Amino acid sequence: MKLGLLSTANINAQIIQGAAETDRVDVAAVGSRDGARAQTYAAEHGIPRAHSTYEELLEDTDVDAIYISLPNGMHHEWTMKALAAGKHVLCEKPYSRHPAEVEEAFDAAEAAGLILTEAFMYRHHPQTKEIERLVREGAIGRLRSVRSVFSFALTDLTNVRADPELAGGALMDVGCYCVSGARIVAGDPVSVLAEQVVGETGVDMATHGTMRFWDDVVAQFEASFLAPERQALEIVGDGGVLRVAAPWRVDWGGELRLERNGNSERVEVELANSYRLELENFAHATEFLASPLLGRGDATVQARTLDALYRSAAEGTRIAV
Numbered sequence: 242m243k244l245g246l247l248s249t250a251n252i253n254a255q256i257i258q259g260a261a262e263t264d265r266v267d268v269a270a271v272g273s274r275d276g277a278r279a280q281t282y283a284a285e286h287g288i289p290r291a292h293s294t295y296e297e298l299l300e301d302t303d304v305d306a307i308y309i310s311l312p313n314g315m316h317h318e319w320t321m322k323a324l325a326a327g328k329h330v331l332c333e334k335p336y337s338r339h340p341a342e343v344e345e346a347f348d349a350a351e352a353a354g355l356i357l358t359e360a361f362m363y364r365h366h367p368q369t370k371e372i373e374r375l376v377r378e379g380a381i382g383r384l385r386s387v388r389s390v391f392s393f394a395l396t397d398l399t400n401v402r403a404d405p406e407l408a409g410g411a412l413m414d415v416g417c418y419c420v421s422g423a424r425i426v427a428g429d430p431v432s433v434l435a436e437q438v439v440g441e442t443g444v445d446m447a448t449h450g451t452m453r454f455w456d457d458v459v460a461q462f463e464a465s466f467l468a469p470e471r472q473a474l475e476i477v478g479d480g481g482v483l484r485v486a487a488p489w490r491v492d493w494g495g496e497l498r499l500e501r502n503g504n505s506e507r508v509e510v511e512l513a514n515s516y517r518l519e520l521e522n523f524a525h526a527t528e529f530l531a532s533p534l535l536g537r538g539d540a541t542v543q544a545r546t547l548d549a550l551y552r553s554a555a556e557g558t559r560i561a562v
């Protein structure tokens with residue numbers, strides 16, 4: 242698959258590294274708002290072609306698929322343009338907090354016979370699959386609750402994450418992982434309740450959320466730009482607990498532990514590059530060799546849940562998802 246990078250975002254580095262580790266994907270081109278930046282970026286990363294506008298990248302006939310690493314608020318517009326140009330799309334998380342945009346994008350992709358998938362890279366990692374398997378097979382008994390955190394200190398308020406016009410905010414940036422991480426074991430939320438701390442730029446600098454699921458399962462999370470770097474996921478059943486030290490950025494390192502009957506055992510997980518696995522799944526899907534791991538259903542429920550959490554915080558009440 243010949244991939245075009247739409248922007249010179251920081252996160253591209255992970256995708257370029259992931260592509261370097263597989264023979265399924267070649268990074269063929271990059272597009273930037275700034276032609277000189279595109280040229281420099283292409284030269285630095287050994288990318289064959291540089292385009293001075295995003296439109297020019299979409300017109301590149303030697304590109305099969307586009308990786309959209311724009312700020313959140315631009316994901317939908319450029320996904321629609323990329324699909325209209327006949328390209329498959331891997332779009333960074335969170336696709337959008339607006340369910341209607343997700344539906345519109347998947348309608349367009351399906352009508353054109355193209356793959357669209359949301360880039361929750363941690364979902365592709367063997368650790369995540371092991372967590373899903375352990376819970377599904379009853380390793381912790383009946384699921385009762387989930388707790389998670391994803392935080393880091395955002396001090397540069399010129400960062401896209403602090404810009405309300407670009408759909409910044411802690412819930413969008415890191416909270417979307419906590420929502421996703423609860424959903425992999427608990428399914429789709431029924432209702433949510435959220436408290437937010439809004440910063441001087443107008444985005445939520447922290448969101449503390451509660452999600453209620455079917456079968457009386459409750460998940461709580463903290464997504465924050467106001468705390469040191471932390472990530473953790475704790476999944477509690479009536480017969481044990483799974484503790485995941487590095488649930489989202491698995492490459493930052495940490496153990497998966499299963500505690501039950503007074504014992505704590507380390508669960509061995511294969512080392513792997515989430516971004517390589519994500520790219521391989523995307524490439525295989527475009528060749529009809531695999532289903533995309535993350536499709537319409539997942540992205541729609543993600544957007545519905547994020548939207549409900551924002552509305553809950555604004556209205557000070559529980560919101561049905």
Ligand SMILES: NC(=O)c1ccc[n+]([C@@H]2O[C@H](COP(=O)([O-])OP(=O)(O)OC[C@H]3O[C@@H](n4cnc5c(N)ncnc54)[C@H](OP(=O)(O)O)[C@@H]3O)[C@@H](O)[C@H]2O)c1
Nearest residue numbers: 248249250251252273274310311312313333334335362401
């Ligand atoms: N999956 C992951 O592990 C992961 C990790 C980090 C971020 N992300 C996601 O990736 C996306 C990008 O995040 P990032 O931290 O990499 O962003 P970033 O470094 O700030 O890059 C965003 C890029 O978007 C382009 N852009 C277009 N209009 C812009 C505007 N008005 N302001 C700023 N940039 C603009 C710029 O590229 P040009 O100037 O070249 O056009 C810029 O380099 C977000 O959706 C984020 O949630 C995912």
